[in-house]
Amino acid sequence: MSKRFLIPGVVAALTLSAAPAFAEVSEETAFIFNTFSFLFNGALVMFMAAGFAMLESGLVRSKNTATICLKNITLYAIAGIMFYAVGYNLMYMDVAGYIGTMLPWAADDAAALAETGANFEAGYSATSDWFFQMVFVATAASIVSGTVAERIKLWPFLIFVTVLTSIIYPIQGSWTWGGGWLTEMGFLDFAGSSIVHSVGGWAALTGAVILGARRGKYGKDGSVHPIPGANMPLATMGAFILWLGWFGFNGGSVLALGSAADAIAMANVFANTNMAAAGGVVAAVILTQLVYKKVDLSMALNGAIGGLVSITAGPDTPTLGSAIMIGAVGGMIVVFAVPFLDKLKIDDVVGAIPAHLFCGIWGTLAVPLTNADASFGTQLIGIAAIGAFVIIASAIVWTILKVTIGIRVSEEEEMLGTDKVELGLEAYPEFGRGAHSL
Amino acid sequence: MSKRFLIPGVVAALTLSAAPAFAEVSEETAFIFNTFSFLFNGALVMFMAAGFAMLESGLVRSKNTATICLKNITLYAIAGIMFYAVGYNLMYMDVAGYIGTMLPWAADDAAALAETGANFEAGYSATSDWFFQMVFVATAASIVSGTVAERIKLWPFLIFVTVLTSIIYPIQGSWTWGGGWLTEMGFLDFAGSSIVHSVGGWAALTGAVILGARRGKYGKDGSVHPIPGANMPLATMGAFILWLGWFGFNGGSVLALGSAADAIAMANVFANTNMAAAGGVVAAVILTQLVYKKVDLSMALNGAIGGLVSITAGPDTPTLGSAIMIGAVGGMIVVFAVPFLDKLKIDDVVGAIPAHLFCGIWGTLAVPLTNADASFGTQLIGIAAIGAFVIIASAIVWTILKVTIGIRVSEEEEMLGTDKVELGLEAYPEFGRGAHSL
Amino acid sequence: MSKRFLIPGVVAALTLSAAPAFAEVSEETAFIFNTFSFLFNGALVMFMAAGFAMLESGLVRSKNTATICLKNITLYAIAGIMFYAVGYNLMYMDVAGYIGTMLPWAADDAAALAETGANFEAGYSATSDWFFQMVFVATAASIVSGTVAERIKLWPFLIFVTVLTSIIYPIQGSWTWGGGWLTEMGFLDFAGSSIVHSVGGWAALTGAVILGARRGKYGKDGSVHPIPGANMPLATMGAFILWLGWFGFNGGSVLALGSAADAIAMANVFANTNMAAAGGVVAAVILTQLVYKKVDLSMALNGAIGGLVSITAGPDTPTLGSAIMIGAVGGMIVVFAVPFLDKLKIDDVVGAIPAHLFCGIWGTLAVPLTNADASFGTQLIGIAAIGAFVIIASAIVWTILKVTIGIRVSEEEEMLGTDKVELGLEAYPEFGRGAHSL
Amino acid sequence: MHCDTDNIGNKTMKFIMAIIKPFKLDEVREALTALGIEGMTVTEVKGYGRQKGQTEIYRGAEYEIHFLPKVKIEVAVAADQVERAVEAISGAASSGKIGDGKVFVVDLEKVLRIRTGETDAEAL
Amino acid sequence: MHCDTDNIGNKTMKFIMAIIKPFKLDEVREALTALGIEGMTVTEVKGYGRQKGQTEIYRGAEYEIHFLPKVKIEVAVAADQVERAVEAISGAASSGKIGDGKVFVVDLEKVLRIRTGETDAEAL
Amino acid sequence: MHCDTDNIGNKTMKFIMAIIKPFKLDEVREALTALGIEGMTVTEVKGYGRQKGQTEIYRGAEYEIHFLPKVKIEVAVAADQVERAVEAISGAASSGKIGDGKVFVVDLEKVLRIRTGETDAEAL
């Protein structure tokens, strides 16, 4: 049984022992609560796929919008299937330090319950846990899709997602949440600032470097030519959906709801998650006003996400005030990191690297600030190990794809837009009202 | 008490008797869980109305977009009111084989609780159950709205919805979920592949045939002129919302959360629902690539829905692997059925008939594959009986409407778009930025 | 402890005493239920911020769309931070009739639990309650943003929001929900028809009057020039999200889920909330058809919201039939109040004053119709007191802002649109496909 | 004097601008193609003419919509083709109802095909 | 020779193209209607001129917006009306600020009303 | 007779309309600015020409997309600048591939700058 699973058990045990008998939560009741928490929070996390789809749809140009929609729904589907076929067991089953086993996942909770004489020892339905872990995988893949948008070919991208969700993400995940070596070192990453968001960010960064910038983004003279997103309310909708989904992402990572202590933990996580996002927004709004004399909506949206990623490694321990601060730093990171990446000519279409990678690192480092169990040293080791592994693994996959089938559409195709080229349709095809055949 | 209600009772009873005393869920706790499950899952299903609205908004032309928005919010409102006024009791109250009673629904749970000396025998709040059953009705109506879009008159459509939700849907629903003759035969339809989705699909098919195709969709030479939807990210948003809502649709159809067995069932249903949708997407993406050499986003979205409908008749029994397969077949059905309908010159604007009717039939037939309690014969009888009843009833209503007030806008109105004609406004009225008066 | 907190305690006590021992909900189980109810319902209410953002994005012109998106996400962030820093304690802590204390909020539920020897007397996590109360504040602010859109300057607006959420809303809130003088008089406002929606509405009305109408809205000859919203499907999406969120808004206001009686109350509230919205939609659709010979989608959406606001003061006591009626009256109020405000030359961009203020008043007055504990007289006193306080306080703040930094963009800036002027970007910047630099 | 040589050349080419109902576009394109005219440029426009806009009601207030959606077609043709081209357009675009649109013809002085550098008649 | 009869006719008609600020459109339409000119076609365009675009910042990078939203009005008129029409347009469209726009006039050779087949002056 | 004085003036100005590929717009604008031409109007159009549209498949049915996205540039210039302007446009817009577009030139009779009332050459 993995670290990621042990937590609720521990919490429950502590609480139960302290509680007077008459007030106990019965084991079956706890079983229901725990299971339902996975389902409820997992459903919220699933909805984040829609959030990413909308955020990215709004921030690309309309000639690439349908493609980004397709990528987002397909990657979510692939992530689930691959996590079932390979990923889950690689991440959680009999992890021997660095890797689990290579088998499709299977569980029959009803049979298990019957076998054990219905003693509810398991604490929750294994399937509900699988469901909750599964929805996390897609998040890592969604991050990549935003960064490499508008120039990557569809199928190579989907192949990368397949490898990311079945191999890369689960292996590094096993180190911590699978109970592997990082857990043994004491690395703490509550809901995945590093394990989910930075992983997506590293894969995205590697992809962006290997793929190169969009045509026209950087002038030969070093100038930067912004390419505004086509649909800002859609991007805003996406950010709000992500915010909502994050309650499930972090809240569900309490991994239990079977005791008052669990419920208290989940409440703290919900509140802190919200406040970090709020801090991220306000910081980005004020900072863009101060630095650029105009408030940048796209930065405010990224600020919300930066705040959310920042709190994700440790949403359980801060006070509300600390959560606001942690999130605000995330918002500031975003505002400075976006132009910084442009200086390096790394073309990140939706700002996913600042928000998910940089804020993920910050969030992981911030854990010791409010959690005495964490140490900077261990956090740094975890960040570096995960980063190194994901960079190398991603680089290998991206490079193989590049030299074999190619990862980038041709210059002309890029100008025409991937929607026309790969999908044969347009996101907003109309021209001349009523003349649909145009 | 109906079959649809009996299930949780049975499950709870079995579980409780097997459970050691100390681990029991108290009756009142079970009452809360069951009630809350109806509310939580019901809220998710309610949100499907938004999913249909966005999917359909994205797949019609912009000149008909405001109308489809209006139809979707109004039909959801009508469905609730009619199900209260007539439908619920017709479907669930004292069903004598083929029909219930004709009375507005009423319940006073608090009084009931007081009366029985608070013994929680009811197992759940009757109002929460009513809420959950109510949100299902609108789904059937939403399916119709997509198929007949862009040419039907507003008021005749709303009248059809009124009859569908108050009479047609409840009567056939009583046969199975009301505990009528189909339940007695052993027909199994867990969350309504047939009872909800095919019903909507049959009504839509009948409507499409009687109404005729949109002007310009089919050439005199038998050629098909595709009419691309105006806003693909909106359609994508809609598909994601439907996917989310389906967790409630299928998960809530466990109809209980009052025992570990219920929680296990709900977890299985959530996971299978997700995997079937994933299978549908991946199948549609691969298939369109193979057949058409381009991936069709609109088909991928329909594939998700096709997968979801396919699993809906039996999301409780398959393994994850089987669920993927069942969904994948649904995705394939969609890809082949859309052009097939075009060959028959049946104009289904959003692809609702393939996704809801054909996949609904497939899903109902697939139940025996993973559920020993089901038989192909009985499933076929159920499909045929429901189909025959809905076709005949719908045809009568559509025909009466056609010969009396007419169901179709004039040719010129169709060209102008229903938004202008029926609503007097446009979905995207702007032209010449800043010149709003244009 | 405030009235808003006492309710669940009372309910729980009553129920528990009546329940036979074997069926009891254990205190810890009730603690979990109560806490989880705050989190689940609070998350739904949080999502209403997205609903307001989309509704308003759809109803403004595209040249002001990005600004309204920015305002909505920022105001939600500010509301949370200010409610933490000042608002909560002002509203709920040691309320001495008219006002609480001025301190940042802080709670350590885990410590509290440990201290009390884990007797779960608190009944719920204080943080979860804080979370739930916090999400309400933003709603009041969102209402203002819609009314004063398209002409107000960004920063003065955000300053107003800051004062509204930290001072104005909490002070009047303390009178009722904080257990102050209105509660002592017997004023009943279950989930805030007056305390949330009318407060937003009064602040919006005051703002609209002091700010003046948009250029071109009213002719010198008294004529009204409608300014259609730019994106109706977005507005529709917003209305659906609000509808969904309202289940949390009203349902969570039961403030408990720890007993069958609580669950029954929540089920009644969910069902009534839905039916009031349905009544609002149907009334608005029929009425606009009768009065204007065309169905107005924007009115139907406002009708849904009007219905929801109308039921909010008392969603616990009506039957479904009464709820439909109460909502239908709300829908009618909207249809008549929108042109009425135009007659007064009060320019309310999204119709927030009719839907939130007028329907809020109606809803508050409707409580005695189905609740014997309420009296018209007291309801009227509450409405008047809250109205007077909010009008005066808002007018002071608006006026100070007006004479100091100014609240309105210049005429030319208004023509260019606030997006260009305040944000330096456009919501839909593309022109000439592929020529992103235009 | 004012009629310089440059000007003479352009008399051999005409530039046709036609405002039509949007849903007639396909038929017009086909009619022109049938004449061997294989180039045209289309713009989404709004028109105001005898066919007045409608009085609409939005949120309870009446207002006039003055402009209706139309499509503008621009075709450069050789002068000797202009008559047939105008006929083809007007034949295909006609519904006999108000608002069918108008055809405008102006002299075209010079044409250049960017890709090849061909000019005038060759560039059409 | 180059001034053929066909060409003579069109001297009696002019085609006016005016680029204006979008929010002036209503006033321009009213001014033209007041002259009895009841037909026009409007296009959404972007303009570049003395009124430069702005330097904007998007995600931390400066960029020049060169083009500003404008509206183009096209009106075909009889030659004797052209002066008044141009005056009406320029009067209504003027705000005295940079970027007010321009009016262009070209000769119009032929006009056809599609619905009726009327041509030239009758078709205006 | 038909060549009235009014008409003489306009021979000194030309109205250039160019259809180009959208992503060439910036280069064209820069080329024109380099010539000192600091005004132009741009329209989003769809074009049909030698570069045929593609056959696409939507929901299993083939269909022809006849029109491709293009951008139309309109520039009024003095007659003596027209050659250089046309060259600049065609140089900047050329990619050597089919669909590069066309340049059309017509006589321009009159120009008015709305803001100042300047006309003709001064108004350019």
Ligand SMILES: Nc1ncnc2c1ncn2[C@@H]1O[C@H](COP(=O)(O)OP(=O)(O)O)[C@@H](O)[C@H]1O
């Ligand atoms: N004088 C004009 N100049 C420019 N465009 C015109 C003119 N008159 C009409 N149009 C265009 O032609 C369209 C159709 O003209 P209209 O007068 O409504 O119908 P009809 O041609 O059938 O009489 C108008 O919507 C407008 O776009």
Ligand SMILES: Nc1ncnc2c1ncn2[C@@H]1O[C@H](COP(=O)(O)OP(=O)(O)O)[C@@H](O)[C@H]1O
């Ligand atoms: N030479 C030109 N050719 C075509 N259009 C022009 C030309 N000069 C200006 N315009 C159009 O007129 C608009 C206003 O011109 P501008 O020079 O900015 O202001 P003003 O006319 O007040 O000096 C421009 O945005 C452009 O659309």
Ligand SMILES: Nc1ncnc2c1ncn2[C@@H]1O[C@H](COP(=O)(O)OP(=O)(O)O)[C@@H](O)[C@H]1O
């Ligand atoms: N005769 C014409 N009249 C008006 N526009 C034309 C004409 N011919 C071509 N065009 C425009 O020029 C564009 C490019 O023309 P095309 O023939 O496709 O390529 P090329 O100029 O390279 O041969 C077309 O898309 C269309 O917009």
